[in-house]
Amino acid sequence: MLLDPPIPVLLPHGLFDEDGRCHRQGELRALTGREEWSLAQAGERPGPRAVSELLAACLGRLGDYPRVDASLAACLTRGDRHHLALHLRARLYGDRLTLVARCPAPGCEAVADVDVRLSALSPERPLDAPEVLTVALPEGTAEVREPTGEDDAVLADAQGSRAERAALLWSRLVVVDGRALTPSSWLGLPARSRHAVALALADGTSAPDLGLLARCPKCSAWLELELDPFALLTRELRGGAARLETEVHVLAFHYHWSEADILALPRARRWRYLELLRNELEGRPLVDGWS
Ligand SMILES: [Zn+2]
Structure with a gap:
């Protein structure tokens, strides 16, 4: 299978082994269609054990640990898990996010757009955090x-x-x-x-600061929001679930691949095959410069 290389991620806290050595440098693979689908079905947000399973599926090497299973992912700090979720979200939808908040001031209830850059919420921390x-x-x-x-x-x-x-x-x-x-x-x-x-x-704490402050555009009251990265990811994937089904249908229909094979692909691969398929069906060159 042609897969994109995992991206390097430096965890804010990292995993301390029994000798007190900290393992922070991880590799994060893109979510596959299967993980996108299971998150889309996770209700409001996935539970802590489902998050561990998800992170184990996406994390490759972490420091000297050649692979991360769900029990090791459960040992990651809440902040590291949020940091990874922000990276997964940025990889799927980009670094920018607009949240909509309603002003809590009595009688106002104006709606404010709050623009967020995920990388600014959880900047890379070059210095090691203490274990305790x-x-x-x-x-x-x-x-x-x-x-x-x-x-x-x-x-x-x-x-x-x-x-x-x-x-x-x-x-x-x-x-x-x-x-x-x-x-x-x-x-x-x-x-x-x-x-x-x-x-x-x-x-x-080394955890990302997920508290956001914005001004109401109408009455200038302060709006406070708390971003839950896993709830965000779940909400966005739920919104795209129908599209994912359509992607599976189109790829299965034309390539005769099984549902499981298609869901094993990350979004970028699925979209690349859909692009090639569209070029083929429209009689356009498959590769630029080729006829
Ligand atoms: Zn207001």
């Missing part, structure tokens, strides 16, 4: 790490209120003087200490 951040608390030295896909998968399965689930997450991210925490021992820390840990993570 350290915070000196009255209770001892806290170490906090960034949440991963695995943490998100545990949270997705967890019952309880929003506050209980938040405590569960913090108990997984934080150790104090080398001791693991439970959700109740996290909540047992003074509010000032919990705040100091949250602040250290917010300041020290």
Whole structure:
């Protein structure tokens, strides 16, 4: 199969191995039609485990890891996973994005276009991020790490209120003087200490900043948006699902390839064959300069 080479991607955080070495330089393949289709069917957004499967399908080498499976992809930080999703989106639809937001000011409700450059949301970070951040608390030295896909998968399965689930997450991210925490021992820390840990993570995170601010064009109120890269990708692919079906139909009809073979192609290959097919059917040269 003729496939485009994977693009190099430098993860903002990277994967730390047991020896503490960080693996950040990855290779990202384009989504195939099969992955486009499964994302288009993923509802509002794919769950954390589906994201791990997707990233495992798209990631080639990562540092010294020759390949990335779903369990390794689950160990990537939430920020690295978002960074990869932004790259996948940019490769499918380009770097620019226009979001539409409605003004929340009472009685205004004007609609604003917010223009975003994905590469500006998650610029390449040449410097290595630390594996954990350290915070000196009255209770001892806290170490906090960034949440991963695995943490998100545990949270997705967890019952309880929003506050209980938040405590569960913090108990997984934080150790104090080398001791693991439970959700109740996290909540047992003074509010000032919990705040100091949250602040250290917010300041020290390597994750892309997905919060966007824009002015309402009518009343100048501030509009706040939070971009979810996987929800964005899902929404856009859902909008293109009918087109993908048509592409499969046309290629199968003319080339007699199976559905599975066509869906194994990334979009750029499918579109190239459709272009060649159109030239053929319209009697135009297949290659410029040839008759
Ligand atoms: Zn307004």
